[in-house]
Amino acid sequence: MSRFFATGTDSESETSSEEEHVVRAPAPVYTFSDDEEETKRVVRSMKEKRYEELEGFIHSIRNHRKIKDFSSALASFEELQRAYTRASSVIQKEENGIAPRFFIRALVELEDWVTSAWNDRESRKAMSKGNSKALTSLRQKLRKYTKEFDSEIVKFRENPDLPDDDEERKDEPSSDESDEEEKVKEKPKVRRSPEPQRRPAPQEDESSDSMDWGSSSSESSSSSDDETRGAATLRERFLKRATERDDDEEGDRRRARRERRERVGKVSKKDQVDDGGEWETVRKGAATSDKPKMFAKDSDIDAALVVKKLGEVSAARGRKRTDRRAQLELLHELRTVAAQHNLGDALQLKLRAATVAALFDYNPKVSDAMKPEYWSRLVENVDHMVTILLANEDMVLSETITDETEQLVTAPFQVRGSLLIALERLDDEFTKLLKECDPHSNEYVERLKDEVRVSALIDRVCQVVERDGTPQEICRAYLRKIDHLYYKFDPRAVKKDQPPSEETSIKKMEKFCKYIYANDESDRLRTRAILSHIYHHALHDNWFQARDLLLMSHLQENVQHSDPSTQILYNRTMANLGLCAFRRGNVKEAHGCLAELMMTGKPKELLAQGLLPQRQHERSKEQEKIEKQRQMPFHMHINLELLECVYLVSAMLIEIPYMAAHEFDARRRMISKTFYQNLRASERQALVGPPESMREHAVAAARAMRRGDWRACLNFIVNEKMNAKVWDLMVGADNVRAMLGRLIREESLRTYLFTYAHVYASLSLRSMADMFEMPRQRVHSLVSKMIINEELLASLDDPSECAILHRSEPTRMQALALQLADKVGNLVDSNERIFEKQGSFFQRGGAPRGEGRQRDRPREGWGRRQRNRRRDDDRTHED
Template sequence: MSRFFATGTDSESESSSEEEQIVRAPAPVYTFSDDEEETKRVVRSMKEKRYEELEAIIHSLRNHRKIKDFSSALASFEELQRAYTRAAPVVQKEENGIAPRFFIRALTELDDWVTGAWNDRDSRKALSKGNSKALTSLRQKLRKYTKDFEAEISKFRENPDLPDDDNERKDTSSSDESDDEDKVKEKPKVSRSPEAPRRPPPQDDDSSDSMDWGSSSSDSSSSSDDETRGTTTLRERFLKRTTERDDDEERDRRRNRRERRDRAGKVSKKDQADDGGEWETVRKGAATSDKPKMFAKDSDIDAALVVKKLGEISAARGRKRTDRRAQLELLHELRTVAQQHNLGDALQLKLRAATVAALFDYNPKVSDAMKPEYWSRLVENVDHMVTLLLAHDDMILSENITEDNEQLVTPPYKVRGCLLIALERLDDEFTKLLKECDPHSNEYVERLKDEVRVSALIERVCQVVERDGTPQEICRAYLRKIDHLYYKFDTRAMKKDQQPGEETSIKKMERLCKYIYANDDTDRLRTRAILSHIYHHALHDNWFQARDLLLMSHLQENVQHSDPSTQILYNRTMANLGLCAFRRGNVKEAHGCLAELMMTGKPKELLAQGLLPQRQHERSKEQEKIEKQRQMPFHMHINLELLECVYLVSAMLIEIPYMAAHEFDARRRMISKTFYQNLRASERQALVGPPESMREHAVAAARAMRRGDWRACLNFIVNEKMNAKVWDLMVGADNVRAMLGRLIREESLRTYLFTYSHVYASLSLRSLADMFELPRQRVHSLVSKMIINEELLASLDDPSECAILHRSEPTRMQALALQLADKVANLVDSNERIFEKQGSFFQRGGAPRGEGRQRERPRDGWGRRQRNRRRDDERGHED
């Protein structure tokens, strides 16, 4: 039934339309005065009351959904449950227990909204604590509540576009998702007199559902009719009149004007007045300020006028309502005008610099990366600036030049700006673009291709800075060049037959770094240059140059006071230096370089190659954001499995011979704590299966080396699986595998002599050479070195080529007895120290039991030293 046949005054009709109520048409009532007509009561059924209550709650729930207020949505949902419980008798009586369709629609929409918000993890993490807790509670309660309506919800999802029940109000179906223009078309249009004033549309309504477009004109016209014709009934007021044809014609005229406006792009002032303030198409985003006019047709355009217009455009930078895209368009138009009037390259350079600044301002968040298309425009503008500067020797671009001292017309040209700052920010934006991409996708490869453009641009900027810049600016430009060069491997540098005039990357790095060493005024640039130089030397296996440069710089002492990016570069340099030492066969040096990095258990974070979850405490959002900004691009990563494998193999080659030589030494120290713990954990296992991971291969190889089985040890370290994961990643993989085989045979020989020397009276060097497949000279050298270092008590007999072992070493039983004696002595010493400390805790009433002992034995430990000296003499006599 239509609401236009309801009785009541204008105020009652407005309130009923705002509350979206449908009033039943009562029997005709004869009124005698206007006052009596205004006080008429409206009679509504229980069904209407309960349904209107549900609709009001659903309306507020939809408003909460628009602003993503989960706390208020939870409260409205609980209120909706209580309201439906009150309406349950009505539903049971009127609908046979089937929930109304508008209620099922509201539950379905709420369920979809909650599910989408829960699945969006990024947005869920950004919620406040109260909203996050409310979302969790709302999700649980909604899932529990909708179980009773599963059949109705599934039936609704099959045909969601069907209209709701007749009992639902007209405007509550799905008006929240409809557009404003559709609302205008759906509302009935009533003609108005041209004299009636137009009321402006409401500006800041809470929701789109509360808007009642066109009601003011109809109300005003109807009220005027009531004054002139008081006897007219309310039904006759809303009858169809002859003016509806005029309304259709007016609607057609408006539609034609809108189409013409869309085609032309602009609306004249006359059309706006006739149109009555219709909708205008605006751009998405912040409100735009008035676009300044460029130039009048009859104006004389010169450099001063263009600079003045540039100042007007630049004055809007940083304001809240400034449209950044419109600024870029205005600068482009201004540059085109200057080019058409041939105002000179100096003015073009100034306009390009302003465009670069506007492009940097286009990205509102500094932490986020620019869009690729704007970054490409940025590279293009900076490249044009460099081209203009290289083409004119008498053109200077510097930030020390003030606006009053600029010369844009006559040479020598002077322009205010800084090319080096633009280059540094452009390079930083390129790094952000790489971090935003998935490193395993084709997008990353496409982005990485732009690195050639950036390197070429840096090379050209260096030419400009070398001509016009100060030594400190040249150092900054050179450092940017070094940052794109130090991690790249140059195959030409490894060739022995190099051409005389050819400049390899090693020579280029040396030239750039030496200039920074000599001219840098800050320690930061010099430190980063030294670390990059060491990294580049280590990458090309120049071990001695890299080691000497590191030792001479003394960076290990002060690097902890540097900024985080420099500390990350130091960690990367030490990791690469350790790999270089391992490739050259210097196992101890490789272990020393990698020990500090690997023993922490966080090499991934120290090398800025990712973040690991922290067990003790969680990172805050700000801290996690800062650490993500410090991460290195994927193409600059160092393989962590390669680092761990090199570290474990180096520790095995050092630790296993040391453990065999000091098997019964109670004071034995651990060279590598990580390797020792892995080895002990493997020994405690009852059943040891075949190794699978890289760490298990290293432990299995260590156990084979302890037995003297060098073949099994080599097989665990060098095999197809380890080759594919580790050794093939190194430069000169065949040389590395050959070096590993030689080192494993030599250390296995030393371990064998330490372990089984007490069994033999003499050992043939030829037999040892055949057993470990080593040259006889190498075996002779190893045995001689062990004898000289007093690691092996033996002597060499050159005629027979034998090593005669002296039985001065204790047997296994004697070694265990000595070890037990040392432990007992340590226990006695600890007990004595405990008794000495108890002297200060005497009770006043009587002497403690330890008082006699303290009188017999002095406090200075003289008796203990005497017993220790006597015990040492007895051991020497036995030896």
């Protein structure tokens, strides 16, 4: 029976009721089990929370990159911006305001991805509308946002292989976390409260039984406490806890990360002394076996040993798994060793030449442009080579020197290599970089600023080549200088009061081109020099010099046999020559220069300023790739709208008077087919609205000129819209507009005389001068010239200042009748020729019986008419 139901006597119950006191049960004290004591408690700082938030958005962006989802990437990028703004206070406090490296890496990766997607125009065309708009927005926002981190991005791109801050943060636990671990390792001491004394109920048993009850009571109390603790820790028993195996794996991972970080960083001096070498970073795709070993610790370093090591490094060039970056590092180390041991400038020059060659090899695809940072290193190395050569007059760098005849120790120094080839390839890479950029972006402007460095470098190379090079090498160097000079306008060259000692671009071009004319052994350099010289003269309105040089060279006769780049230069020269002729008022010459370009309908392709949308099977992908490589940089383009406007205005000034003079001529020829087609298309329209485009302005002006309305014609050609689009782009725009007004008046006068001469018996020259607002002498000159050339059948009466028209020209009705008579006569002649050829029998021998007999028989009236004609002749003879 349970002790709870045991009862005593009445006296005992009374006594026990008096002695018993109500004791409040103490609050249960729980102790942690051994498993719970080993559980790790993680305390995260604000820095870790903010950084984990940033990493989450970066991870989302990388996932969107994999599937090329620009819309989601844009949304994640905006969230990343807001998260970084929230974390700015932590970054300012912990990192002194410097953005963490993992964040900069994410920005660089996103920028490269957006740039590559933007440059791939074919993929952009295939995108959906939403994805394309998201790409544009993402590109604009990213460019604007990354300006705040320009210095960090440049620093990151210099050495992108260093570990990020997040890896270091994960590898090295924080101080708070280490303190917590130390606290957890110590077993917590829990103070147990004393158990309440309980008076056992009196039993009939002996004292031993009472002692047993006391022990059983304590055991039950302890067991009840254990049950309470067990119930409290029941939830923790089913939770997942880090086991010792997990702890070991975590420790192994931390040690691996720490070792990897040590390999990337610098090795301690003690390790370098013990190992006799350095740690090296193993990169993906790099064959470390190809990397030659460095010098031994106790080796005697001299020029021969450095050259030997250079040969080992150069031997790895061109292999499939050669690490190009490691080669550059080795060459830099060799230059450092050579400088430390004072091995001479000749060896430094050879090492610089090898570095330049390695930088050219760094880009595996020749058709693609180099990275800007490597191009800058290339310029620096070539500049150092030029500096060494200019400082040592007894040093020669030539490709004709063999390895056996090289002299690197004693003067005169002879080094194998070619400075001119390095310069030419550097210049070509600069052009590729310009064509790789978006011409309407700030990046293109920043990249174009490097042309100053290239031009200065070419000038210095010319000094070296003039001292040590052959005449052919000097021609090549001069041509590179001409290529950077011929398309630039020099304001000093057009000044009339310039001092004779001032060296303008025209004088420089004269010097370089004359040397090439006299010393070039290949026709290509001379041809390009002549074309560049003509272009430069035309750019400065030296029309007669440019025209005479073109006619004397006879380039237009055999330019079709030249290479494509020379043909492109010829087209550019003819276009600029046409603009020069137009600015000087030579309309016919301008039209002749531009006709070949504009009548084809492909001036954009002929000038290498872009490709038109191809028709089916017009060109293959290989041909399109080759043509894209031939394109000119954007800053060298000629305005196509300006060319077309000049061509149409020139055609109008020539074609409209000609059409008025030969209005009724059936054999009239077209001078400009393009202009004639545009004019005919405009005349066929029932309703013609006000002109909007440049072409419509030219056609509307032509229709006004046909009526003799010179004011309307001038207003269509010279107005605010046309000034902004065309005329303000020319040098001396005011002079061009004045010239246009003068030419329009003169040609309108000629058109008026051709059209309405049959109406007048005489014309007053003074009235004509007032009508067209021209000087009377100029009107007299134009009318006299028309009479001399038999364009106008009239005579001048000087006392009355009138032109007496002879009215011998047919009227419109008479002209149409004459045309009809001519056409009928032509028809009769053609019929007679056919009749003489076939005779009078049309179905001879081929018709069935009974058919065609009337046609085969002689006509009955034929003999009668002959007899009547003979009788009439006899009567006339008798009379």
